[in-house]
Amino acid sequence: MASQPPSNETVQLSETATPSPSLVPRVSTVAMWALFLLCSGVLALAVTSGGRWTVGGVLVVDGLTAIMWVVVTFFSGIVHSYSRRYMAGDRHLDGFYARIFAFTLAVMTMTAADHVALFAVMWLAMGLCMASLIGHVRGWKQAQAAAGTARRYFLASSGLLGAGLVALTWATGSTSIAGILGQVGTVPRPVALGAVGCLFLAAIIQSALFPFHTWLLSSMTAPTPASALMHAGFVNAGGILLTRFAPLLADEPAVMSLLVVVGAFSALLGQALLLVQTDIKRELGASTIAQMGFMILQCGLGFFAAAITHLILHGFYKAYLFLSSGAAVEQTAPEGHHRAGTSLPSVAVSLLTAVGGGVLFALLTGKGTELNSGLFLTFVVVVTTMHATRDILRRTALPPSLRLVSVPLVVLTAIGTYAVLFDAISAVIASTPMAQAPTDLTAVHLGVAAAFVASYLATELGWHRSNKRLYVALLNVSQPSPDTLLTSKEDYDDA
Template sequence: MARLLSSAMWSAFGLFLLVLAFRAGAEPLAFGPFRLDSLALFLGAAVTLVSAVVHHFALRHMQGDAAYESFFRRLSGLTALVLLLLAADSVLLFAGLWVAMGWLLADAIGHVRSWPQAQAAAALARLWFLRGAAALVVGLLLLAAATGSLSIAGIVAAAGAANPLLVGLGCAALGLAAAIQCGLFPFQRWLLSSMTAPTPVSAFMHAGLVNAGGILVARFAPAFEAAPLVLLLVFAAGAASALFGQVAALVQSDVKRGLAASTTAQMGFMLMQCGLGFHAAAMTHLVLHGLYKASLFLGAGSGLAAARRPGSTGTPGAAAIGPALFAALLGGAGFALASGKLGADTGALLVLFAALAAAQASLATSAAAPLVRWAAAPLLLGLGGVLYGALIRGAEALLAGTPGLVAPQPLTALHWLAAGAFLAAWIAVQAGLHRRSAALYVRVLGLSQPAAAAITDRRETAHA
């Protein structure tokens, strides 16, 4: 059964790619309460790819587990629920699938029934998923009341002309549901406690299921754009989580927990892009992060060996500043030109983040020869900016028929404040200020700890 389900996932991935190749940009296919559009096909291909890889990995990783077959049925069931959720057009069906997905995911987190810590983590996740589902249901009902439609397509088409108060409240509730599902600050505790899950579950969860929050916002993008204040709040929540998650990842000693903190940061960045009005860019980030994070979780055991190797923990010297600034210039410019984010709108923030990423990557070559630091690395990072910008431009073209996925917003004081906070945080980390404050270390470490009931110090009880 396990091998059959694994083969089915690979076949589903091939089918999604084939349909996407012929149906990209075409009119959505509607059948009953489902509506298959370019966004559903694009994300369906990503979900089935990650699921197929995780299934294949788990064939050996889970050997000897007493619940081997039920594990694969649960994993395949989660995949099927996500695929149905992507295509659901009825708000009632969407809400039902959302609840079922959360319930089955919590069950997967508690896979080892005899491990009290796993059951505690599952109970915490289930509690937060139910709270998120309640927020989702409230949001959907408000939007349905405002637009007079029980279909997602009808809601997004009528949101712009509907009662702005009801639309705003509905989108705020959906934003709360998205934040909980993504494990954003201050809802990160369930995500950090879920490391009791078997490694394949962690890989699929962090690569796909937590992304459902971003998918939710993107699916209702026109409604969020009709409530600009809520969209600004989504941006602020994403920015706060991106900053917190990145700092939290620096203080972790547990490999999987460090990856979980990184997921909080990356989910924050994804929702930031939604808040900036670039939902197609957020979906590109979702797919790329999903593939990357799945590989990191599946290789977490190798990460233990790498963590034992001696390495430099010092701060970059003054000689690294010039090449980093040069790399930032080339990386940001390459991204701006390739993505077309050249206007005086929220696209400028995407360019800033691309420049910061290039500068950070440049610091990894600070010990290399001058030719590498000043020429080879900046040029490669500039090409990386071009590639990332081209991927976003390609995703925007691929998803062009989906309403509201590219809607740049005007820059506000909050956007500039967030940009300043990211720059200041990056400079502070490079200067090593985060290592000099015991109070900051203790505070961040405390906020990034799992629930006490989900922690074990007995190695013989661990089954993940």
């Protein structure tokens, strides 16, 4: 949770927060859950009819829109409900609820926008709302500095997105995303590359990929509910943007390869940064960088449906972790951790589980059965399964015999569930142009695969701890903006 701002006044803390007399939190929460139920009905209608509805060339409601609406309103409903107690007593409570409600509406409108101006305006609006939430504590200079840092990144992202959309509108004469994508072949190549470059940069800035990850690591001054809400279509909005413009990207093999490289590097870097963090919220931030890297990587492989599946699952998981971070701090006891050593049986079980996970994923999704980027996607599943199995085996306190049987069953069940959900989401967003557009395997994929294997081995061997230069380098890269840090004990509120 974010630290309290410095103050010259004595602050009295009570065991139970006093409920706010304002009706805004209650009305806003009820309205959000009602909106969730309405969106669930829209999703059910989209699934059963397979329809795609347009509203005056301004909005489009298709499978992608419907599923993102349900996810966003569910996240926001949870945050609204959680905040009624967490934020109780905050002097700016009504403003907080107004901003999270407005943020939710901005994300929903962005996912449905077909007019380029509306898409760009909503992209900017949700950025400004999030920056304001990061700096919610008005009297805390570090929070205001973090908000300013985030705002600059979001304005840059919005500017790049606007430039790309203006270029595409000028080249095609169309002001709708559908119209632009229908004329991709008529766009001059220099204009197309410039526009793709702008969209690419806008996506990776928003998703906090390296070297634009600083805004996310600096945003830990935000109230914990705001950090959770960040995963409701905001930090993962890069995946939505690239999925909407998939036909423009898929025609450029070099761009797709670049997405793979940038996504893979950020995934590996985020995982490495996670290993050297001591602050729980910053650990979650580093983990988000890694997961957003995987999301962009999947876009580069041409599996945009996989990217949407990933951002949804990651959003659920990370929102839960942020909202439960306070309890995690209270319950952590270093001497209470159990960490089993490495043994030949555990290594063998991990390898077999990883191979089994890859085979199960390939059988359920059909990916990895052909010599294209689907094979690389399956390889990522194998590496992820291996890492998860090894981590659980080391941490669980179950007896060895039970551990070696139960852990593979749990992991394989999770992989099977992921594969089924991937297939379901692929079916729901099938009306989205090029939801799946696998690419040919290249030397880039082989190089990235080798990097994944090397990174996994380095982590297993603990090189980040034994190599002091590497450890310090990772610490330096993971530092937030200096003016967002509390560096003096006098800055803390000791009341």
